[in-house]
Amino acid sequence: MAAIAELGSEGKFVVPLGVLGPFSQWLGWPDWLREGTSLTGCGALPQRISMADDITVTANFLERGHGPELVRKTLETNRLITGPTASIIIRNAPDLEQALAHLTSLIDATNMNISLRLETAGERAAVSVAQKLPLGAMLDFVAAIRLVLVMRTIEWFLLDDLRDVALHLTLPHDALVEDALSRRSIDVRMGSSDNRICFPADWLDTPNPDYDASLWHIALLRLRKAEEVKGNRDLAERLRGMIAADLSAHGKVLRLKEIAAREGVTVRTLARRLAATGVKFQDIVDQERRRLVDGLIADASLPLGNVARMCGYSNLSSFGRAVQQWHGRSPGAYRDELARDISD
Numbered sequence: 001m002a003a004i005a006e007l008g009s010e011g012k013f014v015v016p017l018g019v020l021g022p023f024s025q026w027l028g029w030p031d032w033l034r035e036g037t038s039l040t041g042c043g044a045l046p047q048r049i050s051m052a053d054d055i056t057v058t059a060n061f062l063e064r065g066h067g068p069e070l071v072r073k074t075l076e077t078n079r080l081i082t083g084p085t086a087s088i089i090i091r092n093a094p095d096l097e098q099a100l101a102h103l104t105s106l107i108d109a110t111n112m113n114i115s116l117r118l119e120t121a122g123e124r125a126a127v128s129v130a131q132k133l134p135l136g137a138m139l140d141f142v143a144a145i146r147l148v149l150v151m152r153t154i155e156w157f158l159l160d161d162l163r164d165v166a167l168h169l170t171l172p173h174d175a176l177v178e179d180a181l182s183r184r185s186i187d188v189r190m191g192s193s194d195n196r197i198c199f200p201a202d203w204l205d206t207p208n209p210d211y212d213a214s215l216w217h218i219a220l221l222r223l224r225k226a227e228e229v230k231g232n233r234d235l236a237e238r239l240r241g242m243i244a245a246d247l248s249a250h251g252k253v254l255r256l257k258e259i260a261a262r263e264g265v266t267v268r269t270l271a272r273r274l275a276a277t278g279v280k281f282q283d284i285v286d287q288e289r290r291r292l293v294d295g296l297i298a299d300a301s302l303p304l305g306n307v308a309r310m311c312g313y314s315n316l317s318s319f320g321r322a323v324q325q326w327h328g329r330s331p332g333a334y335r336d337e338l339a340r341d342i343s344d
């Protein structure tokens with residue numbers, strides 16, 4: 001799957017189960033939920049799973065044709081189908097604008113495949129969906145679920161019909177989904193070119209009669225924690241870029257203390273933040289080295305000793321052990337195999 005391939009090692013990042021929990025429960029926790037994932041066992045899914053498994057479970061729903069059904073159930077249930085932090089934000093924000101602004105921030109921090117954006121233009125406000133990863137047809141379903149949550153948030157504050165709401169979904173036309181939305185007096189346009197929900201901008205000032213300052217404070221602390229985790233994920237990507245750049249330019253592997261100096265933090269702080277991502281520094285180094293080795297070793301004009309030095313190895317022995325571990329053969333044998341593949 002293109003989205004998982006683009007995630008690379010970031011696919012190991014652990015995220016809350018979120019909406020996949022109630023979706024799976026509605027379907028009776030079928031065994032096929034785990035197909036193609038790293039998840040073992042049967043029954044209920046764990047409360048936290050890797051991002052790669054999150055995407056795969058979602059794809060499993062769609063491959064078995066459950067997308068429209070799950071959208072309808074999300075519309076019809078009395079529950080807010082979301083995680084606990086989002087629920088606290090929605091129920092305890094001081095007004096609708098604060099609820100939507102912080103909800104979109106939370107989704108951006110905890111979701112690696114899409115983001116939501118709240119904007120106002122004149123008398124209209126809108127929340128739109130943008131994809132971070134190449135989701136293909138999965139975007140239709142994921143965007144619909146997120147915008148239904150936004151719609152339910154607006155409904156929570158207004159306590160009234162939604163006749164001034166326009167909902168645009170790329171989700172293909174489904175009569176039952178359209179009927180469920182139309183019963184709320186929403187102007188729904190399925191099969192649209194984009195995913196967004198529009199409503200009067202003055203609704204943003206709608207106060208929350210159930211506003212609770214102490215619970216709102218808890219919501220903000222949880223959001224801050226989620227944004228900190230996202231910052232750690234971004235850190236891992238910056239480290240990857242630094243390591244790749246220095247390898248390519250100088251044939252040198254950066255040490256952790258050199259990266260800490262560039263980041264303006266102590267080695268201990270950098271190590272702690274990196275550990276929080278679940279990605280190991282040495283794994284990043286090995287992945288970038290392997291990427292560079294695989295690009296250079298196919299060039300028969302480059303002596304293997306040069307390839308080793310260009311990839312930051314001090315001697316041929318350590319270079320040979322690495323290639324043997326990656327490809328199950330010596331550098332020379334691997335180069336010969338690549339040459340045969342090209343000639344064939």
